[in-house]
Structure formats: structure tokens, C-alpha cells
Amino acid sequence: DTAVSQTPKYLVTQMGNDKSIKCEQNLGHDTMYWYKQDSKKFLKIMFSYNNKELIINETVPNRFSPKSPDKAHLNLHINSLELGDSAVYFCASSQDLSLAGGREQFFGPGTRLTVL
Amino acid sequence: QKEVEQDPGPLSVPEGAIVSLNCTYSNSAFQYFMWYRQYSRKGPELLMYTYSSGNKEDGRFTAQVDKSSKYISLFIRDSQPSDSATYLCAMSALDNNDMRFGAGTRLTVKP
Numbered sequence: 017d018t019a020v021s022q023t024p025k026y027l028v029t030q031m032g033n034d035k036s037i038k039c040e041q042n043l044g045h046d047t048m049y050w051y052k053q054d055s056k057k058f059l060k061i062m063f064s065y066n067n068k069e070l071i072i073n074e075t076v077p078n079r080f081s082p083k084s085p086d087k088a089h090l091n092l093h094i095n096s097l098e099l100g101d102s103a104v105y106f107c108a109s110s111q112d113l114s115l116a117g118g119r120e121q122f123f124g125p126g127t128r129l130t131v132l
Numbered sequence: 133q134k135e136v137e138q139d140p141g142p143l144s145v146p147e148g149a150i151v152s153l154n155c156t157y158s159n160s161a162f163q164y165f166m167w168y169r170q171y172s173r174k175g176p177e178l179l180m181y182t183y184s185s186g187n188k189e190d191g192r193f194t195a196q197v198d199k200s201s202k203y204i205s206l207f208i209r210d211s212q213p214s215d216s217a218t219y220l221c222a223m224s225a226l227d228n229n230d231m232r233f234g235a236g237t238r239l240t241v242k243p
Contacts, residue, residue: 057218057220058233064230
């Protein structure tokens with residue numbers, strides 16, 4: 017009954033490869049996010065999706081492409097992986113954009129990506 | 133200057149101590165302030181949130197927001213070894229959910 021789940025938990029791959037990380041939430045939330053947490057624990061938002069529409073796209077290289085087949089899923093596809101992409105990637109979801117608790121973001125367990 | 137500044141620590145205290153964690157920020161549009169706790173190799177989980185200025189208490193935890201100083205704090209009373217984690221402050225403006233996180237402070241409570 018995990019609220020936000022991600023697969024895989026660990027991903028080790030070679031530079032130049034293409035990989036995907038999957039995320040699913042069973043909370044009925046409208047908004048989902050991808051975050052990158054670097055080795056210094058700094059958590060930075062990459063994308064968010066509200067009802068399948070991209071609403072935030074920070075200065076993220078276009079090698080990263082989020083895909084949302086439905087409201088409960090937000091996958092992250094990464095092309096031509098680079099050494100600097102090594103990090104922990106967290107998926108999160110929130111109920112909606114309203115105040116009063118609607119903004120609480122529930123995080124998945126993270127995917128630890130290592131690029132060799 | 134980063135939008136949100138947080139001392140990464142590490143911070144080590146004895147069990148039972150009062151812990152004070154702080155963040156400063158530069159964006160005066162921030163109105164919604166949160167503290168997340170992240171255990172090792174886990175995702176962050178929301179601990180407390182406050183809207184605008186003021187204090188909020190929940191058990192051993194108290195969150196304070198001083199918008200005039202652009203300064204927020206989290207106090208942990210009677211700290212326990214189970215409180216050992218990284219604590220991240222986060223904040224967002226009213227008109228969007230673009231949340232900005234601090235770097236996180238790593239706390240260790242020693243028995």
C-alpha cells in the first residue's frame with residue numbers, strides 16, 4: 017500500500033546509455049514531481065505535472081524528458097547519460113495547487129543513479 | 133546568493149537536548165514554509181508546515197517563521213536518537229507550488 021513508489025531503487029549504467037525511471041502514486045493526487053538530490057543532499061525540482069500538463073521545467077537539459085501516461089504515473093526518461101547525472105532522483109506527488117495542506121508533497125523512496 | 137540558505141551541519145547533540153535548526157531566504161514572495169525530515173536512504177517526509185508568520189507547535193516540534201527577517205526555525209525539544217536525520221526547510225510562494233529546498237542539516241542525537 018505504498019503511497020508513492022519508484023522503480024528501480026538502484027540503477028548503475030554506462031555513460032551514453034538511455035535509461036528510464038518509473039513512478040506511480042496511489043493517492044489520487046493531481047500533481048506529480050521529479051526532484052534531483054545531489055551528493056551534498058541538495059534537493060532541486062526538475063519537473064512537475066498537473067493533470068498531465070507540464071507546469072514547471074527548471075533549467076534541466078533536454079536529455080531529460082518526463083512522460084505521464086496518466087494521472088497516477090510520471091516516468092523520467094534520460095538520454096545520453098553523463099557522469100554528472102549521478103544522483104538520487106525522487107518522485108513526489110501532491111493533492112493539488114491549493115493552500116491548506118494541499119501542497120504537502122509525498123515523496124517516493126528515491127532511485128539512486130550511478131553513471132560510470 | 134541562493135534563494136534558501138541552510139547550514140548543512142553536521143550537528144551532533146546529546147539525547148534530551150533542545151535542537152535549533154534554521155533557514156534564511158531572500159524571496160519575499162515566499163508565504164508557505166515547511167520542514168521535511170529525511171532519514172538515510174529514504175525520501176523526505178513532511179514534518180511541519182506554516183503559512184505566513186508565526187509559530188506552530190506539534191508535540192516536541194515547534195516551527196517559527198519571521199517574515200520580517202526572512203528567517204525560519206525548527207525547534208526540537210527533548211531530542212531522541214530517533215530524531216537523527218537530515219532536516220530540510222522548504223518554501224513556496226502563494227501563486228505556485230514551485231517549492232525551494234534548503235541544503236538540509238544533518239542531525240545526530242547521541243544516546
